[in-house]
Amino acid sequence: MSDWMVTEGSRPRRPRPLSPLREHLRDTFWFAPTAAMAGVFVVWLVAQELDAALVRSLRDQGDYETLSELLRFADDAKSVVSAVGSAMMTFIGVVFSISLVAVQMASGQFTPRVVRLFVRSRITKATFAVFLATFVLTLLVLTSYDSSTDPRVVTSVPLVQSVLTLVMVALSLLLFVMYVNTTLRLMRIGHVIARIAAESFRVAAAMPVPADGEGVPALGPVTAWVAHDGAAGVLRDVHVARLVRAARRHGVVLRLIPRTGDFVVPGTPVLAVHGGQAPPRRALRYALSVGVERTFHQDLGFGLRQLSDIALRALSPAVNDPTTAVQALDRVVQLLAALCRRPLDTVAHRDRRGAVRLVQAVPGWAELVDLGFAEVRGCAAGSPQVSRRMLAGLDDLERLAPPERREPLRRHRELVRQAVERTAPAPADRAFALRPDRQGIG
Known part of the structure; x- marks a missing residue:
């Protein structure tokens, strides 16, 4: 934080x-x-x-x-x-x-x-x-x-x-x-999770923060498309400066269609052009980097993806380690708390004169909340330690988030309650599993 x-x-x-x-x-x-x-x-x-x-x-x-x-x-x-x-x-x-x-x-x-x-x-x-x-x-x-x-x-x-x-x-x-x-x-799982969280915070800190009153302007109709002509793979990096320069020289606005971390195949559109013709291929060369696996460089959701994977693996019957899942949820809550007031969905990159030249899609608030909680919630019903920690985290995030972003948190809270009621028939067990606790059971 x-x-x-x-x-x-x-x-x-x-x-x-x-x-x-x-x-x-x-x-x-x-x-x-x-x-x-x-x-x-x-x-x-x-x-x-x-x-x-x-x-x-x-x-x-x-x-x-x-x-x-x-x-x-x-x-x-x-x-x-x-x-x-x-x-x-x-x-x-x-x-x-x-x-x-x-x-x-x-x-x-x-x-x-x-x-x-x-x-x-x-x-x-x-x-x-x-x-x-x-x-x-x-x-x-x-x-x-x-x-x-x-x-x-x-x-x-x-x-x-x-x-x-x-x-x-x-x-x-x-x-x-x-x-x-x-x-x-x-x-040691604590150090691995802390490393993932630190990398995720660096990605969030590198995202441009719009000034007060700034937003993504209306782009108008699409006038051209740019298709991916390289090898198939995961979009790992976007050369923002190169795309902004190309858009400024040709007087257009570029909109990146896939998000960082998406899998792209040859022939699929990767850039939508607004306001003119598409820049030539030589101007867009090396603007998009495609590889075999995701990286932390510009991928806002990659950290939450890994934390969710660790929690799911810990809750599997083969491992059965709810304490590790709680440690992963601690960092999920920390990341979401840092992003709860952050402008999301799209990021606008401007040239030196302040004109928007590149619009880049990033995960929205509801998508990040689903990424952090949805899959873990499906396995948390049978573990009171995890359900209690998840409810405490959702309550904390609801206090921090602005009113317009509280609906996904309330939805997950209700789904946790329904899942616990289905798996714990005894009223005392349900009450115990639905009591928020930041340490799970302690």
Whole structure:
């Protein structure tokens, strides 16, 4: 709530469009380890040159005693480097095998979309990258050891390389601790739900807030249509600035037909043009980003969708965990409370002169309430803990919402009452299940 209150009084900046390349790299595991291994190879070349320069400097000075000491140090360090190299790959395999099993268990218990948090986790990729980079560095350093023990003919003493290897080992251990902590947090439902709620608040804060008296003007009849000509998939992102520029240059108003998160197929209309001809295809290139799954970037309903999935999974007979459902409902109520006075249904994007150039559809208040409560309500009748928490949340939202937005809340409250009456024939059980309680049963 605090983040929302900070942003409500000001006009937030437009969200930056998603970079398809950046999103692809964030959804893959190969880029960070590959870049780390290439980077550590460059660092090893630099360290090798520093070691060679150190040996040349000592030989030019005739300081063979120091060279002998460095050779003894390198001989001791070689055993450490060899041990690190032989143990690192085994360590990587065991750690990540256990982690993948843990993530699979979390996705089965909560929702499959939890895997997205693991795949896009920066600490996970950094740990994997540093582990592999340390292993590659140990192999490279082992090739730098000179077989000669005579300081007068030795060509290289991998002093800098050995110290660098020890630093990488220390960094690997530090990242391993952070990685374990992150993975354990991912398995705790409270942290997963809080992460989903935080992402949803960022989406709400990035939506433009109309000034007093501003609204979506009458657009007039549709003069042209723009069909989707790319691959089928989920609409993940809308490049607002590009569409506004194209509409301003051609003197038209564009209306986005699908909402962010809708599945679009080739040939279906995606933009309606009002007031003139459609902009050319080159002006609309890369304006819409389509992918295989939804993202939080501009999708206002995605957070509620995930919270509803978690609550439904928790209330299934296989899991039977009403406390998790209550935790999900806590965040559903929090999100709806932040949106209850927010202008919804449509968002108007204006150019620099204040003229509306793009109209974008977003979920309305009734749709958001249904998304947060409808499916959970169907499973809540047999769980007094969930029905009590849901009724308390609906009462709180009814106090916060303006009068014109209270009808969907009252409708869900009545449906909860009817469902409980059908499943609890005893009057005492019905009264207990229909008593609002913010903790469910406590």
